[in-house]
Amino acid sequence: MNREPMRDTDDKVALLKPAYPMPYGRPTDVSVKAVLDRVLAYIDRETQVGLTGATGERLKIDGKLPRGAHFLPGFRLNSYEWGVTYSGALLAGEVTGDKRFTQYAADRLNFVNAVAANYRAQGVPARETPVRDMLNPDKLDDAGAMAAAMIKAERAKLLDKRARPQIDLYLNWVANKQFRLADGTLARTSPYPNTLWLDDLYMSVPALAQMGALTGERRYFDDAVRQVLQFSQRMFVPEKKLYQHGWVQEMSPHPALYWARPDGWAIMAIVELLEVLPADHPGRAAVLAQLGAVAEGLAKVQSDTGLWHQLLDRPDTYLETSASAIYAFALARAVNRGWLDPRAYAPVALLAWNGVTTKVNAAGEVEDVVVGTGMGFDPAFYAYRPRHVAASHGYGPVLLAGAEVIALLRKTKVERPPLVMGYNWRPAAPAKAAP
Numbered sequence: 277m278n279r280e281p282m283r284d285t286d287d288k289v290a291l292l293k294p295a296y297p298m299p300y301g302r303p304t305d306v307s308v309k310a311v312l313d314r315v316l317a318y319i320d321r322e323t324q325v326g327l328t329g330a331t332g333e334r335l336k337i338d339g340k341l342p343r344g345a346h347f348l349p350g351f352r353l354n355s356y357e358w359g360v361t362y363s364g365a366l367l368a369g370e371v372t373g374d375k376r377f378t379q380y381a382a383d384r385l386n387f388v389n390a391v392a393a394n395y396r397a398q399g400v401p402a403r404e405t406p407v408r409d410m411l412n413p414d415k416l417d418d419a420g421a422m423a424a425a426m427i428k429a430e431r432a433k434l435l436d437k438r439a440r441p442q443i444d445l446y447l448n449w450v451a452n453k454q455f456r457l458a459d460g461t462l463a464r465t466s467p468y469p470n471t472l473w474l475d476d477l478y479m480s481v482p483a484l485a486q487m488g489a490l491t492g493e494r495r496y497f498d499d500a501v502r503q504v505l506q507f508s509q510r511m512f513v514p515e516k517k518l519y520q521h522g523w524v525q526e527m528s529p530h531p532a533l534y535w536a537r538p539d540g541w542a543i544m545a546i547v548e549l550l551e552v553l554p555a556d557h558p559g560r561a562a563v564l565a566q567l568g569a570v571a572e573g574l575a576k577v578q579s580d581t582g583l584w585h586q587l588l589d590r591p592d593t594y595l596e597t598s599a600s601a602i603y604a605f606a607l608a609r610a611v612n613r614g615w616l617d618p619r620a621y622a623p624v625a626l627l628a629w630n631g632v633t634t635k636v637n638a639a640g641e642v643e644d645v646v647v648g649t650g651m652g653f654d655p656a657f658y659a660y661r662p663r664h665v666a667a668s669h670g671y672g673p674v675l676l677a678g679a680e681v682i683a684l685l686r687k688t689k690v691e692r693p694p695l696v697m698g699y700n701w702r703p704a705a706p707a708k709a710a711p
Contacts, residue, residue, distance in 0.1 A: 297581055297634075298581055298582060298630050298631050298633070298634045299630045299633060299634075300627075300630060301630075302626065302685070303626065303629065303630065303633075303681065303685070304685070305682050305685055305686070307633075308629070308678045308681055308682050308685070309372055309374075309678070309682065311633050311636050311674070311678055312368050312372070312377070312674075312675060312678045312679070314636060314638070314639070314640035315636060315640045315642070315671060315674055315675060315678075316365070316368075316376060316377060316380060316640070316675075317640050318639055318640025318641055318671075319351070319361065319380070319640070319671055320380060321350075322350040322351050323350050323351050323353055323358070323384065324348040324349075324350055325348075325353075325383055325384060325387045326347070326348045327341065327345045327346065327347060327348070327391065327406070328345065328346050328347075328348065329342055329344075329345055330342070330344050330345075337387075337390050337391060337394055340394070340398060341391065341394045341395060341398070341400075341405075343400055343404040343405070344404060345405070345406055346406055347406050351668050352668075353384055353387070353388050354388045354407055354409055354410055354422060355409075355422075355668065356417045356418070356420065356421035356422065356479060357421075357668040357669050357671075357672065358384075358422075358668065358672070359420075359421030359422035359423075359424060359425045359426075359672075360421050360425070360669075360672030360673065360676075361381075361668070361671045361672035361675065362381040362384065362385060362422075362425035362426075362429070362672070363381075363421075363424060363425045363428060363482075363672060363676065364671070364672040364673065364674070364675025364676040364679065365377045365378065365380045365381040365672075365675055366378060366381045366425065366428055366429060366432070366434075367675065367676055367679040367680070368675045368676075368678065368679040369381070370679070371679040371680070371682050371683050372679065372682065377675070378432075378434065381425065381429060381434070382429060382434040382435065385425065385426055385429050385434075385435060385439070386434075386435055386436055386438075386439075388407060388410065389426075389435065389436070389438040389439050389442050390436075390438055391405075391406065391407050392405075392407045392410040392411055392438075392442055393438040393441070393442075395407065395411060396411060396441075409422075410422070410442060410445075410446075413445070413446065413449045414449075415454070415464070416449075416450060416454055416462065416476050416479035416480050417475075417479055418449070419446040419447075419449045419450050419479075419483065420446075420450055420476075420478065420479035420480050420482065420483045421478065421479060421482070421483075422446065423443060423446035423447060423450065423483040423486070423487075424482035424483045424485075424486050424548070426439055426442065426443050426446070427443055427483070427486035427487060427489075427490050428486060430443060430490065431486075431489065431490055443487075443490075446483065447483060447484075447487050447496075450480050450483050450484060451484065451487075451495075451496070451499060454480070457470060457472075457525065459506060460499075460502055460506070461502075461503065461506040461507065461510075462476050462480050462503055463476075463525075464476070467650070467651055468524045468526070468527065469525075469526070470524065470525035470526060471522060471523070471524050471525070471651070472507060472510060472511060472522065472523040472524075472525075473521070473522060473538070473651060474507065474511055474519050474520070474521050474522070474535075474538035474539070474541060474542055475521075475537075475538045475541050476507075477503060477504065477507055477541055477542045477545040477546075478541035478542070478544055478545045478548075479541075480500075480503055480545075481500045481503050481504060481545040481546075481548065481549050482544075482545055482548040482549070484496045484497070484499050484500035484503070485497065485500045485548055485549045485551070485552050485553065486548075486552065488500065488552065488553075489552040497552075497553055497554065497557055498559075500549050500553070501549070501553070501557065501559035501560075501562075501563060502559075503545075504545065504546055504549060504563055504566060505559065505562055505563070505566070507519075507542070508566050510523045510530075511523050512566070512569070512570070513532055513534075514569075516532075516534065516573055516589060517569050517570060517572050517573025517574075517576070518534045518539060518570070518573045518574070518577070518588055518589065519534070519538065519539050519542050519570065520532040520533060520534060521533050521534070521535040521538050521651060521658075522651040522653070531653045531654075533587065533652065533653070533654075533655060533657075533658060534587055534588040534589050535586070535587060535588075535649070535658050536584050536585065536586055536587070536588050536596050536599035536600075537596065537598055537599040537602070537646065537649075537669065539570070539574065539588060539599065540598070540599040540602030540603055540606070540673070541602070542570065543567070543570050543571070543574070543602070543603065543606040543607075544602050544605065544606050544676075546563060546566060546567045546570070546606075547567065547605075547606045547609045547610055547613075547615075549563060550563060550564065550567065550613070550615060551609075551613070564615060567610060567615055567616070568615075568616065571606075571607060571610065571616055571621060574588075574603055574607075574624075575620070575621065575624045577589060578603075578624060578627065578628065579591070579595060579631075581595060581631045581634075582600070582627035582628045582629070582630050582631025582632070583595040583596070583597065583600040583628070583631040583632070583635075584596065584599050584600050584603060584628075586599075586646060586658055586659060586661070587655060587658050587659060590655065590659070592659075593655075593658070593659045594644065594659075594663070595631075595644065596644060596645070596646050596663070597632060597635040597642055597643065597644045597645050597670050597674075598642070598645045598646065598667070598669040598670040598673050599673075600628055600631055600632055601628075601632045601642075601670065601673035601674045601676070601677040602673045602676070602677070603624075603625075603628050604625050604628035604629045604632055604673075604677035604680070604681065605673060605676040605677040605679075605680045607621050607624055607625040607628070608622075608625040608626075608629075608677070608680040608681050608683070608684045609680050611625060611684060611688075612680065612683050612684055612687055618688055622684060622688060625680075625681065625684060626681065626684070628677070629677055629678070629681045632674060632677060635670075636674060637665075641665035642665060642670035642671055642674055643663070643665055644663045645663055645664065645665070645667040645669055645670035646661045646662070646663055646667060646669070647661060647662050647663070647664055647667045648667070648669070649661050
């Protein structure tokens with residue numbers, strides 16, 4: 277192989293092009309939107325609106341629905357994963373102006389609310405319906421993420437009159453019925469009594485915060501702030517600046533395993549709270565400080581592909597997509613709102629997005645997403661969890677990340693001279709008024 281003769285005194289050496297394994301540099305609105313469009317096309321096909329009866333016949337929801345009906349085949353329409361997806365679609369529609377995203381979320385939220393209202397009016401036992409989790413939630417997973425998406429849609433005036441009773445039912449569970457520790461921290465009784473799951477920050481805080489914004493009642497904001505600070509007191513490890521996944525009150529010591537996706541749920545809960553938390557709330561400064569701490573920890577363990585490992589501090593574990601997309605969203609949102617220094621974190625968010633794009637295939641499926649996972653107390657439990665495009669945890673985060681990255685691209689611009697290995701971010705100049 278013939279090579280052009282060079283020496284280190286030659287400027288051309290410094291200008292040799294790196295062989296990046298992913299897109300590198302500043303994406304464009306068009307390139308980001310193309311990824312979002314692929315994902316929307318896929319989830320639209322895989323989450324059809326409709327019900328079938330016992331013999332497979334299509335049902336109408338304007339009459340009495342029978343017991344034992346089923347949603348059409350596809351992803352579940354009322355799961356927490358799809359609550360995140362509806363939030364992502366709403367944001368994508370807002371940022372891009374493409375009403376298909378907004379309509380996707382509104383159609384399905386109105387549909388599941390109509391189904392739940394139909395069965396509720398009949399008094400059909402929840403277990404005999406396809407919306408058991410809506411009629412009779414018994415854990416935060418059933419209520420929080422769906423409630424947050426529903427309230428966002430309600431505030432945007434996208435939902436019909438059947439939404440508010442469902443929202444109130446969800447928030448009654450989150451605020452009043454979910455098990456708590458003595459100090460009010462939301463907890464579970466499994467796998468051991470008095471267990472905190474980091475996942476539950478997202479399954480509670482955004483719903484509480486959105487309910488505060490919807491109703492103006494301060495108690496919801498107070499509870500949301502309390503959850504962030506009290507979870508962080510127990511589960512945030514200052515030496516790592518990362519959250520551990522589980523914490524059992526009676527266990528000593530507390531094994532610290534840094535599973536990526538729950539750390540994502542935590543930082544996303546924080547930015548969702550800050551989005552609507554009143555500026556004069558006495559807990560706002562502490563929540564902002566916690567955001568800065570966890571962002572610093574996450575930036576330190578980002579891989580050179582832009583993605584993060586399944587166990588954040590274990591580079592020998594695989595790169596996981598859903599967590600990486602959540603981090604891209606949360607960091608981009610924090611930069612866009614002025615909560616984090618754009619010079620430090622905009623490059624992290626963009627590199628994360630560029631890495632995520634390599635995991636969205638031509639069909640719009642999101643690859644290398646870890647399947648639903650319980651709580652373990654050894655690294656192998658997490659390290660060998662399967663990955664699959666049918667793990668629905670990836671679709672909402674990709675929509676959220678892409679939408680927020682587009683907003684980031686519009687708010688800032690980058691100067692990158694050829695020999696400067698980094699970014700110099702500054703606010704984009706305001707558009708000039710037409711003469």
